[in-house]
Structure formats: structure tokens, C-alpha cells
Amino acid sequence: MIGVSEEQKNLSLTDQAAQKIYFGENLINAIEEFKNIEGSQKLCRKINQELKFLKKVLKNNQLKKEHLQCSNLTHFAALINVLKTVENCKSVNKVFLLNDKKVTVDIVSDGGLTWTKVIARNPKSVSQICMGNASYGVRSIIDQAEEFSECAKFQPCLFQTPKIIFIFTNGVSHNIASKLETYGITVKGTRLEDLNEIDEDDVDFSDTDDEAQEYNTDNLSGITELSTNNVSSISKVNLDVSAMLAYCSSVTNGSAAIYDFEVPVLKQQAAWERLRPQKHILEDFFKDKKLYCCQTAKDNFENIVKTVGGPNENVRAKELLERLVVLPDDADYRSTSENDQFNEVFNKVQYTNDSLKVGGKIRQRSLTIFTFGDRIRAVTVSANEGFVRAARQQGVNFVVFIHESRALTEQKEKTKAIPIAK
Structure with a gap:
């Protein structure tokens, strides 16, 4: 041909x-x-x-x-x-x-x-x-x-x-x-x-919403600086949907070394992954910690995987969920099994039920997930830097570990991937 x-x-x-x-x-x-x-x-x-x-x-x-x-x-x-x-x-x-x-x-x-x-x-x-x-x-x-x-x-x-x-x-x-x-x-x-x-x-990449955030493929500065300092002593981790997706994505489980993509967002994420593999970063942070998520995060994650996930991504999602302790959205630290010692870092959390207004980058789903993490006194692991920045602008500091975003890619590898020459 x-x-x-x-x-x-x-x-x-x-x-x-x-x-x-x-x-x-x-x-x-x-x-x-x-x-x-x-x-x-x-x-x-x-x-x-x-x-x-x-x-x-x-x-x-x-x-x-x-x-x-x-x-x-x-x-x-x-x-x-x-x-x-x-x-x-x-x-x-x-x-x-x-x-x-x-x-x-x-x-x-x-x-x-x-x-x-x-x-x-x-x-x-x-x-x-x-x-x-x-x-x-x-x-x-x-x-x-x-x-x-x-x-x-x-x-x-x-x-x-x-x-x-x-x-x-x-x-x-x-x-x-x-x-x-x-x-x-x-x-x-x-x-x-x-x-x-x-x-x-x-997928139509045009955006009809004047206030929507434009995708920026160049600016990665500031992601790591959003992470809360001195959280190594906290043994509980709360997983956001974005963290679960990144952990299970095909691109973070080896395909970044095999495929490039025609789709700009996936192409950029694959390039980032080859430079900074996120699965290893997440696994290192999870080591010796207990993993939690709220019901809202679990339900949203399962829906996304079911909709756009490939066969292997579905298997990894199932294995990850088996490792997680899923609690109701309104659970607090008394629902966790650890002998909780009130960590000084949580004194800096200023969350109250009406502190943050939903709108823009403060979405209800994210607010539910991050608030859950603070209530059980866990570090919330997320790629949602926009939410964290918006919350800080309103005076609310969540205890977080921020990583780079990765999408599910296995389905796209069948039709929109370009094999990388060895």
C-alpha cells in the first residue's frame, strides 16, 4: 500500500x-x-x-x-x-x-x-x-x-x-x-x-461555552506545588476518580512505550507518560497506606470504565476496587479502621458545609469527594488541580497529593493509535 x-x-x-x-x-x-x-x-x-x-x-x-x-x-x-x-x-x-x-x-x-x-x-x-x-x-x-x-x-x-x-x-x-x-x-x-x-x-473539540477552560498542552508548572507538604505520616488515602483512571489506564500500564495517538489530548498525555510514568508515582505513594474512596467516586469511576474502558482497563479497575474500602459519602474518621491520631496538618483545613460555592471549577462531585477525604482524615489523591486551585482562592485548603492526568486509552489504541517504531 x-x-x-x-x-x-x-x-x-x-x-x-x-x-x-x-x-x-x-x-x-x-x-x-x-x-x-x-x-x-x-x-x-x-x-x-x-x-x-x-x-x-x-x-x-x-x-x-x-x-x-x-x-x-x-x-x-x-x-x-x-x-x-x-x-x-x-x-x-x-x-x-x-x-x-x-x-x-x-x-x-x-x-x-x-x-x-x-x-x-x-x-x-x-x-x-x-x-x-x-x-x-x-x-x-x-x-x-x-x-x-x-x-x-x-x-x-x-x-x-x-x-x-x-x-x-x-x-x-x-x-x-x-x-x-x-x-x-x-x-x-x-x-x-x-x-x-x-x-x-x-468527539467535537470545539467549545461553545465562553467560560470553559481551554486545554493547555504546554503548561505543567505548578502541579506538584499544589500537593500538601508533610503528609508522609498519614496512613489513609482517598482516591478521586481521576486517580483511579490514571492508575488503570492503558497508557500508564505500558502502552505509552508502544503507541502514539492522533488525538491531541491523548498524544500529549502519552508524551508526558514517557517522561514521567504516573503508575510508579502513585504506587510509591500508596505504599504502606490504606486506600479509601466514597460511594460517589466509585459509582462515577465504574460508569466511566464501563463506557470508554477497554478489556484490560476493566480488569485493572476491578482489581483496584477490590483493594479499596468504599464508604458512604458522609462517613468520617470514626468509620475507618486505623487508630487515628489527629494530624496537625488537618488543623489547616478550613472546610465547613457552606464554605465553598458550587460553580465553575467547584463541581459538586469533586466537592463531595474532597470533603469525604478530609472527614476521614485521609490524603486525597487527584489530578483535579483546577478544583484545588479554585478552593484555595476561596480560602479552603484540602490535604492533597496531585498527579498528572491520564485518560483511558485502550479503545482508542485499536483505531486512533500510531505504533512507535522500535
Whole structure:
């Protein structure tokens, strides 16, 4: 078989970029129809920013596949298409404040009585994020539904709480649609069967959430400095979901030396793993310690492994869970078997039930897991540096050991992996 030359690959990528730019320029023309609507010029500027960036990397021969994958032009196109169907539109990209946090509503119509959010992501990608298989800091559609629902209550129009509509232009799973409807949200879009398998081809790397954290492949500084000092005497370890995933991942159990990946996030993690093997770091820290986790962490871990884990990752997950002591979310140190000596380091923990506000990088699942660790007086092992930083900014210091993030990769090795030449 004749391989595809690098020149041909670059030409194909260049053609894709040219098409994307042409697509974006047509969107600019389409906005003219709505130029009198509040926020339309802001939307136009956002599209121009996307075009300016694509033209720049194309001109400088710096174009990469992820530049096209991360483009928000698809979302903007979906927004404009929906805009053509609404009545009495008041504004687009309208920002409301909720406890000093920005909530961006794509379309405010019916004179302010209806808020519409447009979701152009692939439905499998939406499901993946809801299952927790995403970079920390990226909020799921359920998280955003909670924010929309709460924010609308504080922004009445004509003495009425605005109606909220989520439009999924590529469809949505039955489970997620049903969950959204419990928040009083009207869900539009094709209802799909539950999406148990996630193929990287179906993952849309673009992000329609203005406040979402961008993936950074270059900056690793500051991870280790987040770990709490002087915890060697603490014999209890509380495992976060991210720690369990890293421990069981194929990439931390030998495949990093065998495979590279086409997917940017997995490619970067494999490169990191070859430099800093995380399984050894975790095993060294676990030595002579008893491993715990709360029920929430166990349930989420099992769901993720079942959804995206490969055969060997499932076996390792089962073996790891057999080593763990699983306790209820509200357990405390009296539920543990060790003769607990109150360690001075826990005097610095400032947690109370209402110290941290859920939102942004403070997600309820993470708050439950980290709080559990402090209650049983264990060191929480996690890759969730975003949560730890956000908690510190609010004056709460958890007792933690931070490691680098690793995703489950075994399924991707079948289709998206590139064997490393020996």
C-alpha cells in the first residue's frame, strides 16, 4: 500500500482550512440580516476572531488538525440557523450575572420571555463530558442547565421567569434529555438511544461555552506545588476518580512505550507518560497506606470504565476496587479502621458545609469527594488541580497529593493509535 505523503496531508489540511474560512465569511454575511439585534455585532466580532486566527496559522504554515477541530464556527452557524426561526428576538450572546459568574444565553427572544441555548456538539461528545470523561474545568450540559435554571429565577421578564430551551442540532441522548427536563428545560433535537460507546471521530473539540477552560498542552508548572507538604505520616488515602483512571489506564500500564495517538489530548498525555510514568508515582505513594474512596467516586469511576474502558482497563479497575474500602459519602474518621491520631496538618483545613460555592471549577462531585477525604482524615489523591486551585482562592485548603492526568486509552489504541517504531 502506498502511504500518504506529508505534502498530501498538508494539502488536505490546507483545503479544509480554506473551506472553513469560506464558511466563516458566509456567516458574516448572514449576520447582516440581524444587524439591528443587540449582540449581533459581538457575534460578528467573535466570528472574525476565529477567521483571523485560521488565516494567521495558515499563512505562517503553522496549521494543525486541532486548530480546525477547536473552531467555534460550527456553533456560530447553528446559532444563526436557529436565530432565523425565532420570533421577536431581543438579543444574542446576552450575558447575565449569577453570583458574580457570567451566564451567556445564545438567544433571548419573545421579548425576553424565552432563553435559548444552542448545542452543536456531537451527541456522543456531550454524553462523554456528562460522564466525567473530560478535562477538569469543562462543564457538562447538566452543569450549564443548573446555572441557566438558577439564573433565570433572578432575571424575571414581565413578572415571569423566562422559559429555557436547549436545542441540540445534532441530537441528544434520551438520558441527558430526561435529566435536563427535570430542571424545567424544554429540550429540542432528535432523541437518540443511550450512547455507550464513544469514538474519537465523534468527539467535537470545539467549545461553545465562553467560560470553559481551554486545554493547555504546554503548561505543567505548578502541579506538584499544589500537593500538601508533610503528609508522609498519614496512613489513609482517598482516591478521586481521576486517580483511579490514571492508575488503570492503558497508557500508564505500558502502552505509552508502544503507541502514539492522533488525538491531541491523548498524544500529549502519552508524551508526558514517557517522561514521567504516573503508575510508579502513585504506587510509591500508596505504599504502606490504606486506600479509601466514597460511594460517589466509585459509582462515577465504574460508569466511566464501563463506557470508554477497554478489556484490560476493566480488569485493572476491578482489581483496584477490590483493594479499596468504599464508604458512604458522609462517613468520617470514626468509620475507618486505623487508630487515628489527629494530624496537625488537618488543623489547616478550613472546610465547613457552606464554605465553598458550587460553580465553575467547584463541581459538586469533586466537592463531595474532597470533603469525604478530609472527614476521614485521609490524603486525597487527584489530578483535579483546577478544583484545588479554585478552593484555595476561596480560602479552603484540602490535604492533597496531585498527579498528572491520564485518560483511558485502550479503545482508542485499536483505531486512533500510531505504533512507535522500535
